Amino acid sequence: MKTYTLAELADQFKLTLENCHHPETVISGVGTLQNAGLGRVTFLENKSYLKYLQNTKASAVILSEQHKSNSNVPVLISKNPYVSYAKIAELFNHRSLPEAGIHSTAVIGKNCEIHESARIGAYCVVGDYCKIGPECCLYPHVTLYDEVILGNRVIIHSGAIIGSDGFGNAHTGTHWLKVPQLGRVVIGSDVEIGANTTIDRGAVEDTVIEDGVRLDNLIQVAHNVRIGAHTAIAACVAIAGSTKIGKYCLIGGATSISGHLEICDQVMIGGMSAVIKSIHQPGVYAGPPVAQKKMDWQKMTVRMRHLQDLFQRVENLEKKLRDENGHS
Amino acid sequence: MKTYTLAELADQFKLTLENCHHPETVISGVGTLQNAGLGRVTFLENKSYLKYLQNTKASAVILSEQHKSNSNVPVLISKNPYVSYAKIAELFNHRSLPEAGIHSTAVIGKNCEIHESARIGAYCVVGDYCKIGPECCLYPHVTLYDEVILGNRVIIHSGAIIGSDGFGNAHTGTHWLKVPQLGRVVIGSDVEIGANTTIDRGAVEDTVIEDGVRLDNLIQVAHNVRIGAHTAIAACVAIAGSTKIGKYCLIGGATSISGHLEICDQVMIGGMSAVIKSIHQPGVYAGPPVAQKKMDWQKMTVRMRHLQDLFQRVENLEKKLRDENGHS
């Protein structure tokens, strides 16, 4: 395992080392504020963790200028502590990628173009006419149907299914007729797709995931969806067909988005939201219900069912008072 | 790639060709109203796309009688344009199915009956005592546990798991005891099951999916559920144990349905709904919360918490007014 001194880290990542008597302190890994010990560097990003800063036993903390005075240990000052942490943590990353090249158990279809630097894990299945760009990484058990196009450096986690048929069914009056799904899935560069996420092929045109998008686990992307560049979507989000999501959006986990909507750039949607209308203004949106004590919730539910009555009763009261005042 | 003239398409699918000076126009594929060009046929089904009809560059549009006057290009008039489109699109479908027969990498259990016309994709695993009927198609990476029964022409997409143990746990007071799951999964004919969908085996009796059912991706069907014929369920729906869903139902995506319920035939449930009671009347049901500007939502949430107070205050006002009127 490689090690680095605090001075080397500060120098390599252009951080300011302060509050430090021993810049030659050896760092051999990263840790959390609560549990990092000697030889570990940690970081402060989420303010709710500020309470752990004072007692940290780490050898150094990456943080922003404004928090340096709260630290009793050496600090590495960064304008973006989480980014600096990510880069330093990468130095100590011992995880193995799938083996370079195509694993002997992978099944590759006809007429594929797979860059020699791509990594295709065990039991991956790649359909016909797929393109897989340089430095892509498919973890084991990824399935690409036919005509899935990946740019460069795309990471796909195990169990993800890309290019399955969209949910196209025409009702004849007595039964469903399958509507052929003729589009492709086109994925840009620097995209990461989580475990067991599903992305359906387009019905006529393509389903498109633009550059730099991050999709977490167990997400459903229906046919003809377009997700704009650098948008990040947390786990268990369901996006229905033909919806277009803009660039630089942030969508919280377990949110559902109806079909045929447009969500503009730079929209942040809280977790567990239900989006049933297009959003044309950048901003922060939310709409989760809130779990509460069951009895309170039951009362509230009853009350909500009587809400219309209440409006009527208030109207009656207002009318009565107006009448009285008119009479008086 | 095969091509067809407009006249041939009209004839083959019993459509009325109108507004057409060149019935010999050659059609080589399908497209969307917005982007189809010469040689492509498109369709109008969803009225929200009517705005694209006037400027379409397609060589013909499949639509219903009522919309023909809005088209500047040749029309193929159909009583069910989406069904007609599905049939025509099938002519141009170049997608490859899994290879005919059983892929060399598929693992097949003991005592299975697999029809010779079935297609079993790469890395499928079929448990013992399974039956797979004529023209079934299992895409790569489908897992059938033991005793899964498929009718004819069942399509199962990659990553679907059929027949896993239901969630049966008996609490001893100190820990959970696994309850054996002894039922099967029985699936009718002409069923399609989406990617990464899970269908658990029954606890005692069978989990049943009747003929013609359509299940999208990432759906959970718990043990002992029965889904009636020709019901279609969109992605990310969760159906808890022992619930019975009728025939010809339509369930929107991301809806959750509690256990031990009965939903009668011809019920349409909107997306993102929470169904916690049985439904005994056909009709349209919904219950999603609605995402809104975060500040509006926060205000509403606070208000909702004070709803009970409000009812009390209105009651007080009403009493006061009654009292006053009584006194006056």
Add this chain to the structure above:
Amino acid sequence: MKTYTLAELADQFKLTLENCHHPETVISGVGTLQNAGLGRVTFLENKSYLKYLQNTKASAVILSEQHKSNSNVPVLISKNPYVSYAKIAELFNHRSLPEAGIHSTAVIGKNCEIHESARIGAYCVVGDYCKIGPECCLYPHVTLYDEVILGNRVIIHSGAIIGSDGFGNAHTGTHWLKVPQLGRVVIGSDVEIGANTTIDRGAVEDTVIEDGVRLDNLIQVAHNVRIGAHTAIAACVAIAGSTKIGKYCLIGGATSISGHLEICDQVMIGGMSAVIKSIHQPGVYAGPPVAQKKMDWQKMTVRMRHLQDLFQRVENLEKKLRDENGHS
């Protein structure tokens, strides 16, 4: 198939056999109250099934003392009928586990410790440095990334992905930088994990699933989550990063839980709930919205949007009445 007499079952599981003239009646399997026939034993646990008790054709019913008088057939009285049923049903369990040992198609990484009594199914992929304890059972198509630790008797269903990267992304201002996910997944003993469930590795420290936990299908467990011993979580639950769930909790299906929360021991959360705050008191919590007739729901939605107005109007009325009374 082995058979047992009612007397043998009563004796083996310490149940009281009553209302029985033929203790030598042969039992060859289990069934439901509604459909079990001669030679089958059934059980009554959920009171909503009491209506089926009187007409059951089963040869015996396992039930609690309080319900015995409602039965017309022999009863096996138990303090915990569902546990007794589970044990008896296990006698008749004919399901095959994956073959003993490591299936010839499984891919095992370097430096793994896999106990000789573990069962690793077809097409499982086990990363480097994994430990799999005695009597573990991985059904086909389970993926363990590197450094996943399983205790004893862990059952993992098909399609589950354990140890995929957590959703760690640092925003540089123009794009997302992947944050290395350096922790492990550590799973205790007697845990069962459902089909297509995903459990991400920790970012720095480990994601931990303690002893006796039960996870259903299609659950997302994000990085650094800890799930306390003997907690059971139903299908389609999403748990965001760093949340800690206590011991002996029960979480209903399709519930979502935000990140960085703490939920104490013995909390029961209803299905379809949205948990966005920590819970520090044991008890029953819920918060699902409720599906209703679409027109009612639409009215209610409109009313809710005007809720703030209503509060204002009631305040105005109250003020008016106070003023009037002050004047009178």
